[in-house]
Amino acid sequence: MRLSRAEYKEIARWTEQLRPTRQCMKMLKDRFPHHSQSTLLSIFSLEYQKRTKRTMSRHHVPDVMERYYQRYLNETKVRPTAPVLLELANEVDLSPALMARIILDRFLKDMDGEMPSKTVLNSMLKEPSLIQDHILANNIYQCTINDCCYGPLVDCIKHAVGQEHEVLLRDKLMERNLSFLDENQLRTMGYDKTPDIILEVPVAVEGHIIHWIESKASFGDDHSHRTYLNEQFWSYWNSFRMCSWNAMSYISKPPTGSESCRHFLRFGPGLVIYWYGFIEELDCQRDRGILLKDCFPTDIITLCHATELEQMSESQKEDKE
Numbered sequence: 408m409r410l411s412r413a414e415y416k417e418i419a420r421w422t423e424q425l426r427p428t429r430q431c432m433k434m435l436k437d438r439f440p441h442h443s444q445s446t447l448l449s450i451f452s453l454e455y456q457k458r459t460k461r462t463m464s465r466h467h468v469p470d471v472m473e474r475y476y477q478r479y480l481n482e483t484k485v486r487p488t489a490p491v492l493l494e495l496a497n498e499v500d501l502s503p504a505l506m507a508r509i510i511l512d513r514f515l516k517d518m519d520g521e522m523p524s525k526t527v528l529n530s531m532l533k534e535p536s537l538i539q540d541h542i543l544a545n546n547i548y549q550c551t552i553n554d555c556c557y558g559p560l561v562d563c564i565k566h567a568v569g570q571e572h573e574v575l576l577r578d579k580l581m582e583r584n585l586s587f588l589d590e591n592q593l594r595t596m597g598y599d600k601t602p603d604i605i606l607e608v609p610v611a612v613e614g615h616i617i618h619w620i621e622s623k624a625s626f627g628d629d630h631s632h633r634t635y636l637n638e639q640f641w642s643y644w645n646s647f648r649m650c651s652w653n654a655m656s657y658i659s660k661p662p663t664g665s666e667s668c669r670h671f672l673r674f675g676p677g678l679v680i681y682w683y684g685f686i687e688e689l690d691c692q693r694d695r696g697i698l699l700k701d702c703f704p705t706d707i708i709t710l711c712h713a714t715e716l717e718q719m720s721e722s723q724k725e726d727k728e
Contacts, residue, residue: 408446408684408701415628415686418447422454426497427556448555449626449683455556457630459502466501466509475499475506476513483542492546493553503550504558508532514543533559565624572624572682573603579703580620585610600642602677611708612678615698619643619677627685627699635679636697643674644696678704 410418421438425431435447465471475495482491496506511531515523518539531537532551538544551558573589580587586607593601602619609618621640625631676696680703690699 408442409687409690410684412629412686412688415450418442418450419454422451423458425451425455426500427451427455427502428497428553429555432555443683446626446683450628452556453626453628453631455502459505459557462500463505466499466505472509472513476510479510479546483546487542488545490546490549490553493549496550502554502557504532504554504556504561507547507550507558511538511543511547514538514540529559569622569624572622572680576604576620576622576680576703580604580606583707583709585707585709600639602639602643602674605674608710609675610710612698612700612704613706615693616676617678617698618675621677621679623679623681624683625681626683627679627681627689629686629689632685632689636692640677640679640697643677 418435418439422435425435432444432448432451435451436442436444439447466475478495479491482489482495492506492510493503496503499506508528512523512528515528515531532547535544535547535551538547551560554561577587577589588596588605588607590601590603593605602621604620604622606618606620609616611617621635621643623635627635676698678698678700680700682701684701685699692698
């Protein structure tokens with residue numbers, strides 16, 4: 408789904424009043440019914456993470472963390488079965504999972520008299536049954552399952568969704584009988600930064616040569632796309648130079664031998680698929696070798712297809728003569 412920057416900003420402004428709970432996601436979907444749940448969740452997650460980065464420091468002031476902890480202790484004495492941490496997180500506009508981490512860290516300091524290791528902290532957040540205090544364990548669990556932006560459950564879901572879309576991409580390529588190398592194969596060959604897919608034989612999409620494909624199971628906003636460009640996409644493109652060939656002439660007659668080595672020093676131009684959409688104004692780097700799509704392209708031109716088109720064109724010229 409391609410959104411104009413104005414459409415994106417409208418959704419982003421509306422998310423400012425929301426908390427990272429599943430109930431709030433239902434409100435967002437009711438407000439923007441024509442957008443998919445996945446797209447809205449991705450946009451909200453991006454915007455909420457920006458908000459958290461702006462405000463996180465005020466929650467990590469020692470006095471503030473101590474106040475949160477003492478309030479948790481006092482309220483659980485009065486309401487031992489209530490979701491005290493979840494309510495507190497929503498009240499102070501902090502991610503429930505991040506509030507759970509603050510309180511658990513403070514609890515473990517009380518128990519052991521020293522800073523808990525990250526390994527111990529993370530294992531207890533992932534598996535609250537390891538926490539000796541059952542009331543705290545229940546509160547940690549409530550925070551984890553009700554947070555749609557942070558926490559071990561969200562991390563697990565994001566990883567699974569990312570893997571799912573990479574499998575989908577590979578399936579689509581195999582359906583088209585396109586030969587490729589995936590990220591794992593490339594790493595065994597000694598590459599460090601690699602896209603998800605390298606096409607062994609380039610294709611053309613909308614008149615642009617594609618050597619590689621990157622799968623992003625997220626929405627592409629200004630901040631994330633700029634980060635990906637600087638940290639990933641430009642390094643894939645790297646030292647590619649194309650002289651005067653256009654996409655169709657390259658597919659019909661690719662360079663060979665020393666000519667190929669001279670012009671293709673890294674991976675060359677490629678395609679990024681933002682499966683949950685992107686701001687359409689960001690698709691402005693096509694001439695520099697990066698094409699954006701929100702789905703697997705249907706208009707792929709392969710070497711065989713291009714040869715057939717060229718033969719048909721020559722045949723039509725001969726008929727006219």
